[in-house]
């Protein structure tokens with residue numbers, strides 16, 4: 129363990145014991161099954177106590193994930209899971225806070241929240257299940273859809289450049305950034321485990337095929353393009369990660385693995401420091417902060 133590691137309430141549970149009583153209803157071949165398998169495995173390896181874990185989501189196929197995991201959970205508004213997670217984490221810094229969601233939910237409808245989760249270094253894990261399409265609403269282009277993609281909203285082909293989630297998060301100061309392919313649940317588990325252990329805002333982008341509505345970015349397509357991050361990448365330097373991702377993207381490939389990990393104080397730590405400064409020796413307490421902010 130290093131000083132970026134956080135400590136959880138722990139239990140001994142096998143991966144399958146993290147399954148809830150609700151069965152996933154995703155289409156056959158959906159990449160989200162691989163991400164969920166990775167989550168179960170990561171939670172088991174860490175021994176994450178479901179009584180001290182909160183899974184949050186917005187709206188979308190991937191936003192159903194909390195239903196399938198043993199933990200407290202909240203299916204919030206479209207694009208707003210990050211904001212609810214911020215409040216949850218500040219109110220209860222002892223909980224493991226996890227958001228799962230899609231490319232449309234996170235970067236279009238909820239796009240205004242994303243830079244703030246990163247810049248404030250909220251101590252939480254955000255797992256983006258990126259299928260480059262809106263699945264639940266039956267196939268419209270999303271912010272990560274490729275240019276010229278034909279979908280219900282773009283019958284003549286899309287005219288917008290796609291957004292790259294990991295470059296975005298590196299730019300705004302996320303302190304843990306990884307990328308994986310859902311067809312490799314082992315890598316998903318490893319990155320999710322690292323993200324959960326990391327103290328600070330951790331972001332994992334997972335290419336997760338939607339065989340029902342995206343016939344271009346298929347599992348075979350992603351599998352053929354992924355390239356492992358080299359061992360000598362300077363993980364604590366976000367500009368190295370950005371340069372690497374851009375170089376791999378220019379080659380038409382996709383960089384997978386841990387791209388960046390660094391340390392700075394989290395928002396709850398900053399607020400605790402403020403409380404001590406203003407209010408004496410008070411321990412971190414959200415109510416205390418509310419009281420202090422009153423005139």
Ligand code: SF4
Nearest residue numbers: 154155158189263338
């Ligand atoms: Fe998965 Fe696409 Fe089906 Fe949604 S519509 S469950 S994303 S395959």
Ligand code: MG
Nearest residue numbers: 230231259261
């Ligand atoms: Mg999507």
